[in-house]
Amino acid sequence: MAAGVFPIRQPGGAAIAAALAALVLGTLAAVAWQARGLSALGPWDWRAVWFTIWQAVVSASVSAILAIPVARALARRRFAGRAVLVTLLGAPFILPVIVAIMGLISVFGRGGVLNDALRAAGLPEISIYGWQGVILAHVFFNLPLSVRLILQGWQAIPAERFRLAESLGFAPRDIARHLERPMLRAVLPGVWLAVFLVCLTSFTVALALGGGPRATTVELAIYQAFRFDFDLGRAAMLGLVQIALCVAAMALARWIAIPAAFGAGLDMPSQLRGLGGWRRLADGLAITLAAAFLLWPILAVTLRGLPRIPLLPPEVWDAAVRSVVMALISATLAILLSLALALAIARGGARWIETAGMLPLVASPLVLGTGLFILLRGVASPQAMALPVTVAINAIMALPFGLRALIPAARDLEGDFGRLADSLDMRGLARLRLLVLPRLARPLGFAGGLAAALAMGDLGVITLFATDQPTLPLKLYQLMNSYRMADASACAVLLMAISFALFWLFDRGGRLA
């Protein structure tokens, strides 16, 4: 009967969606216009396109496959610190890329602990440079996401079914066949697609870890076209190819449902019984390995940088404060925008609103930034625009992730209480204050925390606009550019700590509200 609800106008949501679409497509058009048209792509550009698709396929597949044993182990084991561990395992997703790369190198690099151990054991070394590194980093960032989504799948199997299985005397193999595999078949394609989309537009990983012509992604090619060849036409063309890729991938999503509850309530006890024997060992191993893989790099960076933090010059602290203020504004903006969009979608808004909300995922931040630069240069000086534009772009780039958490919650809210609120004439601000904010506090806190953390770690468009008010990630690069590598690693720890703290504050705030 949902199709027939009383038509309540949500002009805000539609207007925001239209503005988003105009921004993403308009900036691309502006870049193409400045270049007086699109340029043809060369063979190296096409190579970048193929590599981009290939690495996204591999990264998504590896993340999904590795996530299964970890999620199963977490679903059927209870141990002290489990809740903390589940929370910590989410950390890589909001880790600033440059910090993550430093951590991965110190663990998996040529001089890292892993290769030291392999050498000592007389085994061949592994390399994280080139495509292996891109994939390793992508798995590092996206394994936690996959584990969370699959874990939710396990927890969503109704308790009655496990009881039924028990009363029928099912062996673990039977449970796997009749309960777990059907769940995985339903959940895995969506997990895969979510990671695939994230990896398709990932940019900074390939930038920081390098790899040369064999590991060039589309976004890196866009960067080269901009910065080095000043070939805006080629940059715009590559931006268009990137959007086409994502649109094709998202068309797949019409058939594959992306699991909705991105960051919503997690830790419901599963009814899966923890079995003894070798399974217990295997589960322990899966959890230990995953925790080591995800947390060791973070720990390594922390240990190295922490002692030098008190020695950081005051300018770094200034930049940190500036970045925090910007991240807070970005988060607020992201909360407002995603709330308006989610409500419009939940109240039966047109499908295009949801598509527009996902558009930032496919947009190239470089094209977005340059397009805005071109569009705004007549309006205000780029220097004055640098920080506001960075704040706005960071809010927008975080939207798709926030929406994934908010849309299902907003739909539930409308389904459960929409009519009651309508019949009591709760509208506008009263409805927002008394119904929407209290009921959506958790996903809103999550969305805000995600936006704040992502904004904090973003280097992004600010370099293009140039500013005399550097952000913390910019300061980190300045330190590296001035040979001050030890200070840079301290700065990285500071950046990471602030990102985590911001996420935690918002998320926690949302839970307590």
Add this chain to the structure above:
Amino acid sequence: MKSRLIAAMIVPSLLAVAPAAAQDRPVLTVYAGDYVASEWGPGPQIKAGFEAFCDCELRFVTGDILPRILMEGEGTQADIVFGLNTDVTARARSSGLFAPHGQDTSDMSLPVEWTDPIFLPYNWGETAFIYDETRLENPPASFAELLEAPDDLKIVIQDPRASISGLALLLWVKGIYGEDAPDAWAKLAPKVLTVTRGWSESYGMFTEGEADMVLSYTTSPAYHIAAEEDLTKKAAIFPEGHYFMTELAAQLASTDQPELAQQFMDWILTPEFQATIPLANWSLPAKLPQDDWPEVMRDLPRPEKTLFYDEAEAEALRQPALDEWLRAFSR
């Protein structure tokens, strides 16, 4: 410290940084590379030094200089650009946005002759591979030895499609090996641990101990000696020669402060300005007698031979050399 924090927290300052030029003094706007204006670069000294006599405010705007100037065209607010490299001067020149510097460049302390009327060098150095003598006891003594070294000697280089030092390496190899450059790349490629976007990522990996050698500059060891008292970082000096790199300044023809801009250009080659370069920019001064260099720079091992392609040659070589490089590294 506390008041600084509070000052930085005031949000309006973030959102409405309209050109704070409203003060009485005229403003000279200098577009500069990102590191220049940071407190660890030469920027603060340059600003203080110039403002001491110009009765003006010097404002650095950092970021990607040339892409920005090209996009802004004649409407740019820049009066000066500071930190261009020779690999982009051809494109910068053809934009017609720049005016002559008007300086006498006949007696520079550069290893090459400089006659360019528009782009004025303020520092220089050469490409070099840096190593840590405690980790690499027998560094290659020549480029040829580097090519013949075992493949477990790992080096990190920068991407010539994204970094000036990476591009300089292309021209370095071309300068030594000419037609045979593809063979040289084929030998070098297996030793390349990774190709990073920029210099800082490469150098970070080197100091982490990830690589045995890193593509950097002949002057890099000076930083470790002067700032860290670390004498173990060395540049491998090759008899085949090293590629010359310089950073350039130029004034915009469209400047609304022509006198100030000219004053700044006139100041660049003065001993006062040049003396700040070595220990703030970690490179060699463009016009300063060697006796006036800091000791740490004077004592650095110098290459005997300098390789350099002028703008036109470099522009002509760029694409073919890049194609050779791409082919070698996609195998």
Add this chain to the structure above:
Amino acid sequence: MLELQNLSVTRGSFTLAADLAIEPGARVAVIGASGSGKSTLLSLIAGFLVPDRGRILWEGRDITATPPGKRPVSVLFQDQNLFPHLTAAQNVGLGLRPDLRLSSPQRVRVGQVLEEVGLAGMEDRKPADLSGGQQGRVALARVLLRARPVLLLDEPFAALGPALKAEMLDLLARIAEETGATVLMVSHDPGDARRFAPQTILIEDGRAQPPQPTGPLLDDPPPGLRAYLG
């Protein structure tokens, strides 16, 4: 008088039509097979659903395009009649002001109404801390407070046990009497209909028939209803 004039709505293969009038103060049961459109009829009157054709009139005034909150209607749903994050007093207070900015006389009134339904002293409890019966009372207290002339009940007490349900229906009857409201109640239970509603609207074959006396209808049901009642 509540009039449904030539009302019809179609959603896919489902159709409901109604052309009937209900006397003010009447108590009417709505009976029909599952999926016949009982809830749809209430949704049309409440304003959750827009008819494809026809008009709804209250005391001669056309309210077809009036949004739900502005209609002379209170609704009790099967469940979710209370906001779980608000206290009993707040849930009731929404009946006076949808933004809950209550004056002190209004606050006193909320307390009185809660007392009237037997919930004195439970103002600050949240729904989760109340029993099923108490939750029903809070919802009824709000209905009492809003005092809208039309009350729509979509099986609100179906989940309660028989004794509790009877108690609720009695309370409801009292409130309806007090406010003089016209009541439409969807029910599966012919017993409820007999006890509570002198008149019944039968929904059959996509059509809501005009109200008819409940007793005779249930004593001698038409074939469709007979099959449903078993």
